[in-house]
Amino acid sequence: MKWVSHIAIAGAVCVVFNPAAVPAAVLGSTAPDWFEWVLSAMQRRRVKHRGITHYLAAWLIVAAAGHFVWDWNGWLFWFAMGGAIHWICDALTVSGAPLGWWSDRRMTLFGGKVQTGRPSEYIVTIVVLVICAAVVWVTRSHGNGGPFVPFFYDWAGFYRAGLVSAHEWRANRFNLF
Ligand SMILES: [Zn+2]
Incomplete structure (x- = not known):
């Protein structure tokens, strides 16, 4: 894929989760x-x-290191996620x-x-952009300001909203899924 598509797709996905990390993504x-x-010049x-x-495995390992070991404002994680998203985009193409x-x-x-460089590349890019824009729009218009992450339940938010009891919140606050 062309760089414009790589940048647009990774940037859009990152905006949904962590807008501050978009430059890294x-x-x-x-x-x-x-x-x-860089490698060619070095060798x-x-x-x-x-x-x-x-x-792909190398990018995922770096992302995991950013998530579990060390990171700076999520930048390492999102830099590596940018690489992983690049992989997904390249894997969608004929040469894989x-x-x-x-x-x-x-x-x-x-x-x-x-x-x-053909229409199929731009269609994929536009579909991803539209989905990400829709997710951002929906979450922002719901007013909590935070990212909408469908598989990470916001137990603290549920508690504040009175949806779950303090006991349930305490029992589930470390459950990510
Ligand atoms: Zn590539």
Whole structure:
């Protein structure tokens, strides 16, 4: 996919969850490609396109490290999520993207029907933008200001709203799902 699509998709997804981390997500959304230039310059030979810098597993490990080990305002996590989203976008295309270092085989998602630079790429981009914009619009208009995350229940919010008792809140406050 073209960078404009990578940036738009990662930026839009990040806005839904953590608007302050969008610069990190945007940087990460193109990182698998510009890491290839950095590596090529360092090794003085061309790095294979959609190779080592496009391992989904590596991006997910960095994201997990950002989430569980160390991060700065979610930037490491979202930088890595940008890379992972880049992988998803590339995997939607005909040539696919590799899962990890154990296999050179590239994987495609949904049959790899997207063609870079063709209408199919822009349709995917626009659909993601519309969905993200709708989610942001719905959550903002509900007035709580926080991100709407369908699979993370806001137990504290339920408690304040009187929907659950203090006991239920205490029992569930560490339940993320
Ligand atoms: Zn790429």
